Amino acid sequence: MNGYSKMKRIKKLGQAKKETKKIREEKLEEFEGFVSGHNACAGCGAAIAMRHIARVAGRNSIISIATGCMEVVSTSYPLTAWKLPLIHSAFENAAATASGIDAALRHLNKKTNVIAIAGDGGTFDIGFQALSGAIERNQNFLFICYDNEAYMNTGIQRSGSTPRFTETTTSPYGRVLHGKLEWKKQMPFIVAAHGCYSATASIAFLSDFHAKIKKALAIPGPKFISVLAPCTIGWKIQNSDAIEISRLAVQTGIFPLYEVENGTVKLNFDIKSRPVSEYLKRQGRFEHLNDREIREVQKKVDEIYGRIKNLSNLQIKIF
Amino acid sequence: MQIKSGRAGNKDARKMIECSEAIAEATALCKPAVVATYPITPQTHIVEMLAKMHSEGRVNSEIINVESEHSAMSACIGAEACGVRTFTASSSQGIALMSEMLFIASGMRLPIVMAVANRALSAPINIWNDHSDTMAQRDAGWLQFYCENAQEAYDSIIQAYKISEQKDIMLPSMVCVDGFTLSHLWEPVKMLSQADVDSFLPVYNPLYKLDSEIPVTMGALAYPNTYMHFKKQQQDAMLNAVEVIKKTNLEFGKRFSRIYGNGMIETYKIEDAKEAIVAMGSVCSTARIVIDRLRQKGRKIGLIKIRAFRPFPNEELKKIAGKIEKIAVIDRAISLGNSGPLFIEIKATLPKSHINNFIVGLGGRDISENIIESIVKKIGQKQEIEWVF
Ligand SMILES: Cc1ncc(C[n+]2csc(CCOP(=O)(O)OP(=O)(O)O)c2C)c(N)n1
Ligand code: SF4
Ligand SMILES: [Mg+2]
Numbered sequence: 001m002n003g004y005s006k007m008k009r010i011k012k013l014g015q016a017k018k019e020t021k022k023i024r025e026e027k028l029e030e031f032e033g034f035v036s037g038h039n040a041c042a043g044c045g046a047a048i049a050m051r052h053i054a055r056v057a058g059r060n061s062i063i064s065i066a067t068g069c070m071e072v073v074s075t076s077y078p079l080t081a082w083k084l085p086l087i088h089s090a091f092e093n094a095a096a097t098a099s100g101i102d103a104a105l106r107h108l109n110k111k112t113n114v115i116a117i118a119g120d121g122g123t124f125d126i127g128f129q130a131l132s133g134a135i136e137r138n139q140n141f142l143f144i145c146y147d148n149e150a151y152m153n154t155g156i157q158r159s160g161s162t163p164r165f166t167e168t169t170t171s172p173y174g175r176v177l178h179g180k181l182e183w184k185k186q187m188p189f190i191v192a193a194h195g196c197y198s199a200t201a202s203i204a205f206l207s208d209f210h211a212k213i214k215k216a217l218a219i220p221g222p223k224f225i226s227v228l229a230p231c232t233i234g235w236k237i238q239n240s241d242a243i244e245i246s247r248l249a250v251q252t253g254i255f256p257l258y259e260v261e262n263g264t265v266k267l268n269f270d271i272k273s274r275p276v277s278e279y280l281k282r283q284g285r286f287e288h289l290n291d292r293e294i295r296e297v298q299k300k301v302d303e304i305y306g307r308i309k310n311l312s313n314l315q316i317k318i319f
Numbered sequence: 320m321q322i323k324s325g326r327a328g329n330k331d332a333r334k335m336i337e338c339s340e341a342i343a344e345a346t347a348l349c350k351p352a353v354v355a356t357y358p359i360t361p362q363t364h365i366v367e368m369l370a371k372m373h374s375e376g377r378v379n380s381e382i383i384n385v386e387s388e389h390s391a392m393s394a395c396i397g398a399e400a401c402g403v404r405t406f407t408a409s410s411s412q413g414i415a416l417m418s419e420m421l422f423i424a425s426g427m428r429l430p431i432v433m434a435v436a437n438r439a440l441s442a443p444i445n446i447w448n449d450h451s452d453t454m455a456q457r458d459a460g461w462l463q464f465y466c467e468n469a470q471e472a473y474d475s476i477i478q479a480y481k482i483s484e485q486k487d488i489m490l491p492s493m494v495c496v497d498g499f500t501l502s503h504l505w506e507p508v509k510m511l512s513q514a515d516v517d518s519f520l521p522v523y524n525p526l527y528k529l530d531s532e533i534p535v536t537m538g539a540l541a542y543p544n545t546y547m548h549f550k551k552q553q554q555d556a557m558l559n560a561v562e563v564i565k566k567t568n569l570e571f572g573k574r575f576s577r578i579y580g581n582g583m584i585e586t587y588k589i590e591d592a593k594e595a596i597v598a599m600g601s602v603c604s605t606a607r608i609v610i611d612r613l614r615q616k617g618r619k620i621g622l623i624k625i626r627a628f629r630p631f632p633n634e635e636l637k638k639i640a641g642k643i644e645k646i647a648v649i650d651r652a653i654s655l656g657n658s659g660p661l662f663i664e665i666k667a668t669l670p671k672s673h674i675n676n677f678i679v680g681l682g683g684r685d686i687s688e689n690i691i692e693s694i695v696k697k698i699g700q701k702q703e704i705e706w707v708f
Contacts, residue, residue, distance in 0.1 A: 100397025
């Protein structure tokens with residue numbers, strides 16, 4: 001190694017050290033709005049999502065949260081895990097409550113982020129009407145669904161988000177029926193059909209998740225993000241698995257990361273490279289799947305992923 | 320109190336107005352920041368009027384045209400939690416649909432005011448008046464006022480905000496008018512000015528609100544060791560409301576020379592009465608006419624109008640009931656499997672009185688003077704509960 005390149009290297013190293021220090025300082029200053037002490041299960045994917053939502057949204061935000069795991073684990077009176085103003089009123093109305101907040105803020109002439117948070121039950125099923133209504137009314141709010149693919153707070157019952165063949169307490173595996181019969185609702189597209197920004201996100205792709213929250217909050221009117229949130233007890237996975245399973249969901253194409261903006265689809269990472277079996281076999285909820293069923297899941301995933309990729313390549317306005 | 324008759328042009332000039340419009344006018348004077356609207360007959364005129372005033376720039380409330388009554392109440396909750404005044408109106412199925420949120424609004428101590436045009440509940444579907452919708456919500460923790468005429472409805476909206484928003488109350492209020500019978504009735508109503516209302520109703524400024532400067536968590540999860548304390552505080556607030564309702568009624572009377580009994584109940588010719596009719600809402604006006612006629616024939620009969628059903632006027636009733644031998648309770652609702660809900664409560668308050676219950680006017684069945692007369696004929700009869708068709 002000649003002297004010149006050594007100098008260059010040292011200089012670079014110095015620069016890098018400075019950068020790291022800067023980043024560290026920034027991190028220290030970074031706001032934490034969802035803090036430790038909550039009662040979520042160890043390794044809960046949704047709790048990780050909450051932390052990042054609160055952090056990126058920042059202090060100038062009001063949260064309307066639906067009944068469900070995240071509300072229940074974070075607001076045990078007289079304690080709270082939230083350093084942001086937060087309201088919980090019921091299960092099906094996070095978007096309607098947020099509508100009221102949006103209207104009040106408009107009246108008070110305040111510019112504050114309004115974020116509604118709900119589980120898949122509070123989004124795909126019981127909360128769907130309020131969500132659709134609030135979007136149609138063009139309320140200025142961001143709706144984030146933490147999608148753990150079942151009603152977890154009540155003990156793992158199937159929802160409109162639960163994938164086919166999943167074993168839940170209301171879609172149990174039996175001799176005749178192998179878990180849930182129906183496919184998962186294509187919620188981000190259903191929301192996108194209202195004409196608003198709609199995106200998927202993952203706790204394994206944090207910079208993408210952060211960027212989407214920031215981008216969404218900058219758009220006036222309604223916007224929607226669905227973040228996959230592995231649930232240790234509901235998915236029957238290891239406490240240390242949430243991030244890895246989230247990554248596998250993207251890599252297998254089961255939960256692709258995409259955005260629908262101005263009616264046009266954009267696949268953020270075209271990295272589908274692994275068979276669905278790698279994802280399914282890591283989770284107790286899919287333990288019972290036979291080869292034929294795995295093939296069926298693979299076929300469905302290929303089909304949906306292919307469609308998203310095509311739409312992304314073609315850049316046609318679908319909504 | 321009966322409206323004094325006045326000629327147009329004098330200083331008592333009244334405006335001929337539909338009751339629903341009177342409610343909308345009174346609401347506009349209270350300047351709610353957010354109004355949630357959803358149509359249901361017979362309430363719709365109220366929110367339509369507010370929307371019209373909004374479109375004409377007469378009110379600067381944010382109007383949210385929600386997609387259901389459940390969301391109407393949810394939106395009111397979200398907005399009220401931000402520390403601003405809110406309003407909505409509903410009836411019947413709408414009240415039933417928002418029932419879940421009614422309990423939550425009260426439990427979260429949000430002093431929302433809602434006008435109700437009382438209507439029967441399905442099935443069979445029926446759009447006409449009775450009290451089943453709000454009676455079914457009597458345990459929701461809302462103050463409930465039943466109005467006799469458009470003037471009372473107008474005045475009660477303004478009073479309701481003042482009562483609900485008191486620091487030691489902080490509970491929501493329903494101002495109920497009989498659907499069609501009253502909601503669609505045109506009556507002369509004496510209007511207040513903005514300055515009148517501004518000087519009567521203080522600016523709403525709650526202790527706690529959703530504010531990014533001072534973050535608070537609202538609607539927390541309470542375990543068995545705290546839940547009961549929350550409920551006790553709600554009940555204490557309800558009981559505090561009795562005195563505040565009376566005080567507010569008196570203050571309103573002094574300011575604007577209109578007073579509704581002691582605020583909780585209003586009586587008519589009860590001083591020397593041996594018999595009494597107990598009723599709520601517009602039927603009280605019919606009862607007054609019948610009472611006048613019977614009095615001419617020498618019958619010592621009077622009226623007790625229950626104005627506040629929640630909180631219930633227990634003490635007020637006990638005070639006047641002593642000399643009254645026989646009571647007829649008129650119910651426009653039925654607690655299926657028992658009797659009229661008003662009767663159940665009156666009987667519990669006055670266990671020593673002879674009380675008959677008459678179930679009338681369900682699903683808009685007319686309650687004529689003849690019906691009231693036939694009820695009076697049966698006061699004191701053995702049969703405790705009777706349906707009058
Ligand atoms: C109207 C109503 N129905 C049912 C419930 C019971 N409940 C509470 S949380 C919940 C499940 C929530 O599921 P989801 O939205 O997916 O959130 P998660 O618990 O999975 O985080 C249910 C069914 C309720 N609170 N309110
Ligand atoms: S049950 Fe699942 S979603 Fe709920 S707290 Fe536990 S891990 Fe999280
Ligand atoms: Mg869920």
